[in-house]
Amino acid sequence: MGFWKHILDCLLPPRCIACGTVLSGEQGLCPDCFNKIDFIGAPYCPRCGRPYENATQGLCGQCLKEKHPLFRMSRSAYRYTDASKPLILSFKFYDKTDNAPVLAQMMHRAGADIFKAGVDVIVPIPLHFSRLLKRRYNQSALLARCLGKLSGVKVNYTSVLRHRHTRPQVEFSGHARVKNVKDAFRVKHPERIKGKRILLIDDVMTTGSTLRECALVLKKAGAVSIDTLTVARVLD
Ligand SMILES: [Zn+2]
Ligand SMILES: [Zn+2]
Structure with missing residues (x-):
């Protein structure tokens, strides 16, 4: 080889x-x-990963308000901007699957805090099977496979199902996104999730509603903690 x-x-x-x-x-x-890519680096909120304007430490205002956070940590490699958008779109829709190892390396670096804290299982956000048929590959699963190799953490592709077909999230904004993915996921093998620290993988974090909806079913199935790691993130 x-x-x-x-x-x-x-x-x-x-x-x-x-x-x-x-x-x-x-x-x-x-x-x-x-040089055109806006990589997210320190200083950032240790929980949600939102970058700080000035060098600060400790949780951001939003995280301080949350008593029972759903995510232990969230990290992304770079900001979703006009310069970085084509990298994601070509990977997602135009068969640029050989980009996965490069993007996963950026994610691995961005997720250093998460891997240091410890992860038992990596779970990619699943696609509904009808969309998988159309697109032929799940971009999150490809990233998860590369991250599994880089980190040595096991990847679980089959325990979470997207059992409800949803419209693409880009068609919605705000609360409509939450509604669109409501009850979209189901845990098929709760015994493989129970007691585990899960790392959820997706390509872009926009409002976080897809990751949150998936995390809710994982928590219900007994996951100890849930982190999220994405290539890009929409930040205002
Ligand atoms: Zn170039
Ligand atoms: Zn925060």
């Missing part, structure tokens, strides 16, 4: 996953595209 990969790498040089420029080193982003 290594030999053939080497031959293939020589024939197909690594390219920037955003603009397609041939790169001299490993596959990833060219310096130009790298």
Whole structure:
């Protein structure tokens, strides 16, 4: 495998996953595209991961108000902006599945606090089977597989089902998003979730309603804690 990969790498040089420029080193982003991406770095809220304007420590105002937070920690690699949007869209809709390892590496770095705190199982947000048929792959599952390899944490693809078909979340905003995904998920194998620290994986966190809805059924099934890790996040 290594030999053939080497031959293939020589024939197909690594390219920037955003603009397609041939790169001299490993596959990833060219310096130009790298500089355009707004990576989320410290300082940020230790719980929700929202970046701080000024160097502060401790929980953000929103997290201080929440007595029983659903998520232990939430992290994302970068902000969802006009510059970073094409990276996600090409990965999600245009078969750029070979971008998964590069995106997962960014997520692995962004999720360092989560892996340090300890995770038992990685769970990708599932697609409804009708959408999986149409798209042929689940982008969150691809990211989860790469993250499993990078972190050594087991990935569980089958315990959570999306049993209700939902309209794409981009068609809605605010509370309509919450309603759209309501009761969309079901835990098929609660015994594989009970007592476990779960890391939920998705490509983009917008309002968080999809991740929250999925987390609720995992909590009901006995998950000890739930963290979320996404490639991008919408922040205002
Ligand atoms: Zn580029
Ligand atoms: Zn916070």
